[in-house]
Amino acid sequence: MASTPTKRPKFRRRAEARPDEVLDAALDLFIARGFAATRVEDIARRAGLSKGAVYLYYPSKEAILEALVQRSILPIAEQVAALGRLETGDPKAALRSLIDLIGDGLAEPRVAAIPKIIVGEAGNFPQLVESYRRQVIERGLGALTALIRRGVELGQFRPVDPELAARNVVGPLIAHLLLARIFSIAPADDPRARRFLDSHLDILMNGLAAEGERKA
Amino acid sequence: MASTPTKRPKFRRRAEARPDEVLDAALDLFIARGFAATRVEDIARRAGLSKGAVYLYYPSKEAILEALVQRSILPIAEQVAALGRLETGDPKAALRSLIDLIGDGLAEPRVAAIPKIIVGEAGNFPQLVESYRRQVIERGLGALTALIRRGVELGQFRPVDPELAARNVVGPLIAHLLLARIFSIAPADDPRARRFLDSHLDILMNGLAAEGERKA
DNA sequence: TAGAAATAACTGACCAGTCAGTTATTTTCA
DNA sequence: TGAAAATAACTGACTGGTCAGTTATTTCTA
Numbered sequence: 001m002a003s004t005p006t007k008r009p010k011f012r013r014r015a016e017a018r019p020d021e022v023l024d025a026a027l028d029l030f031i032a033r034g035f036a037a038t039r040v041e042d043i044a045r046r047a048g049l050s051k052g053a054v055y056l057y058y059p060s061k062e063a064i065l066e067a068l069v070q071r072s073i074l075p076i077a078e079q080v081a082a083l084g085r086l087e088t089g090d091p092k093a094a095l096r097s098l099i100d101l102i103g104d105g106l107a108e109p110r111v112a113a114i115p116k117i118i119v120g121e122a123g124n125f126p127q128l129v130e131s132y133r134r135q136v137i138e139r140g141l142g143a144l145t146a147l148i149r150r151g152v153e154l155g156q157f158r159p160v161d162p163e164l165a166a167r168n169v170v171g172p173l174i175a176h177l178l179l180a181r182i183f184s185i186a187p188a189d190d191p192r193a194r195r196f197l198d199s200h201l202d203i204l205m206n207g208l209a210a211e212g213e214r215k216a
Numbered sequence: 217m218a219s220t221p222t223k224r225p226k227f228r229r230r231a232e233a234r235p236d237e238v239l240d241a242a243l244d245l246f247i248a249r250g251f252a253a254t255r256v257e258d259i260a261r262r263a264g265l266s267k268g269a270v271y272l273y274y275p276s277k278e279a280i281l282e283a284l285v286q287r288s289i290l291p292i293a294e295q296v297a298a299l300g301r302l303e304t305g306d307p308k309a310a311l312r313s314l315i316d317l318i319g320d321g322l323a324e325p326r327v328a329a330i331p332k333i334i335v336g337e338a339g340n341f342p343q344l345v346e347s348y349r350r351q352v353i354e355r356g357l358g359a360l361t362a363l364i365r366r367g368v369e370l371g372q373f374r375p376v377d378p379e380l381a382a383r384n385v386v387g388p389l390i391a392h393l394l395l396a397r398i399f400s401i402a403p404a405d406d407p408r409a410r411r412f413l414d415s416h417l418d419i420l421m422n423g424l425a426a427e428g429e430r431k432a
Numbered sequence: 433t434a435g436a437a438a439t440a441a442c443t444g445a446c447c448a449g450t451c452a453g454t455t456a457t458t459t460t461c462a
Numbered sequence: 463t464g465a466a467a468a469t470a471a472c473t474g475a476c477t478g479g480t481c482a483g484t485t486a487t488t489t490c491t492a
Contacts, residue, residue: 018471033339034338034339034340035339036252036339036340037339037340039446039447039448040447040448040449041447041448049471049472049473050472050473050474051448051449051473051474052449052450052451052472052473052474053471053472053473055448055449055450056471056472059449060448060449061448061449116335116338119332119335119336119394119398120335120336120337120338120339121336122250122336122398123249123250123251123252123253123336124250124252124253129398129399132399133399133400133401137395137399137401158422160415160418160419161411161415164408164411164412164415164416165415165419167388167391167392167395167412167416168388168415168416168419168420170391171387171388171389171390171391171392171416172383172384172387172388172391173387174387174390174391174394175383175386175387175388175390175391176383176387178335178390179353179383182334182335182338182345183345183348183349183353184349185349185353192380195377195380196380196383199376199377199380199381199384200380200383200384200387202376202423203376203381203384203420203423203424204384204419204423205423206374206422206423206424206425207418207419207420207421207422207423207424208419208422208423209422255480255481255482256481256482256483257481257482265438265439266438266439266440267439267440267482267483268438268439268440268483268484268485269437269438269439271482271483271484272437272438275483276482276483277482277483433492434491434492435490435491435492436489436490436491436492437488437489437490437491438487438488438489438490439486439487439488439489440485440486440487440488441484441485441486441487442483442484442485442486443482443483443484443485444481444482444483444484445480445481445482446479446480446481446482447478447479447480448477448478448479448480449476449477449478450475450476450477450478451473451474451475451476451477452473452474452475452476453472453473453474453475454471454472454473454474455470455471455472455473456469456470456471456472457468457469457470457471458467458468458469458470459466459467459468459469460465460466460467460468461464461465461466461467462463462464462465462466
């Protein structure tokens with residue numbers, strides 16, 4: 001059977017790229033059909049592999065989802081957390097870039113799909129949810145809370161409860177994500193998405209700003 | 217709740233109350249374990265029936281979920297829509313009661329669980345999602361938008377985009393629901409839930425209020 | 433006794449995860 | 463060098479279990 005060497009190789013060896021290819025395929029399908037409705041065999045097919053091979057790289061379907069979280073969400077969460085740790089600089093400006101950061105992430109379908117899946121499968125994978133809470137939610141909210149607290153201390157913001165106000169910041173972003181992706185209102189690449197962020201910032205800044213600081 | 221005027225038979229035939237009992241059981245289990253993880257047989261057992269009997273009342277598991285939406289969410293959506301239709305009265309006050317209405321609904325676990333399920337199962341039941349969008353989302357957002365638009369026209373609110381601002385109103389409520397129910401942060405009966413609503417109103421009103429109207 | 437109400441056993445489809453075996457690539461050493 | 467040995471990558475049929483929905487049968491009531 002040794003024929004022309006120009007044939008497309010059936011096997012691709014040295015497969016350091018494989019895990020990522022599996023994740024790419026999985027994400028495509030999770031976005032299109034959801035987590036539960038996607039069979040591991042579908043993922044394998046799309047990655048150009050057999051089902052068994054997938055299990056060489058990931059011990060379970062859940063592990064694939066977990067790896068996706070690590071790859072696409074964690075970096076963003078880390079950036080957000082870094083913004084919150086900044087002890088210096090203008091809280092108002094930092095808040096602005098933080099919202100931009102989250103907004104950009106949520107505008108990216110391949111990023112935004114993950115939280116949706118987590119929410120959806122929450123019941124089935126409590127342990128995954130727990131790790132998401134620790135690694136993403138608490139860090140993100142923590143950063144936001146710190147930022148707002150500092151703004152209040154500096155007199156830039158009115159004396160709101162920082163922890164609660166933090167939810168006012170992320171809430172509309174999450175809501176927009178859900179409306180856009182689940183109920184197909186306002187696609188992500190819509191210019192309205194950008195305008196929504198602006199509107200959010202506008203109302204929020206006005207709502208937070210201390211008396212003397214309006215129209216910043 | 218269910219009381220028979222005559223004696224209590226061991227087996228209850230002629231069951232006009234049955235459909236509702238099935239819904240009650242289903243909701244209990246959906247809340248506790250999620251939609252997918254709840255078997256129809258579990259629902260039947262809890263309602264004191266056999267699995268087959270459930271299918272005398274509902275043609276499918278999806279139909280049970282659909283009936284739950286009709287029973288628990290639609291009345292609230294209708295109330296919200298009614299508030300939006302009011303051509304008279306103070307938009308600011310109306311907005312306040314509207315938020316209270318939604319907030320109360322979301323504080324009720326047996327109500328709040330439904331949207332969560334819809335979001336979660338969105339991929340599997342596109343047609344159910346579509347009907348939810350039409351009957352709940354669009355009516356709710358429409359009412360809010362109308363209210364805000366009127367506030368802007370009356371000069372009570374700054375000239376924000378009413379449609380976008382509406383998402384700023386519901387966003388934090390949704391976010392709070394998710395954080396509370398999925399990530400087990402701030403249980404619904406927590407006094408913090410009430411304080412969160414207050415904080416939301418506070419920031420929102422300040423953010424929306426026109427120059428002369430602050431501290432309303 | 434008719435027939436409505438309900439049951440319990442059943443069917444068929446699905447799918448995550450396994451594993452014995454196959455094929456490509458690399459290493460060994462004559 | 464080149465062929466055999468070793469190993470890494472991969473395959474796909476199979477298993478075991480789950481569960482929505484159906485049906486043959488029984489039980490209760492009028």
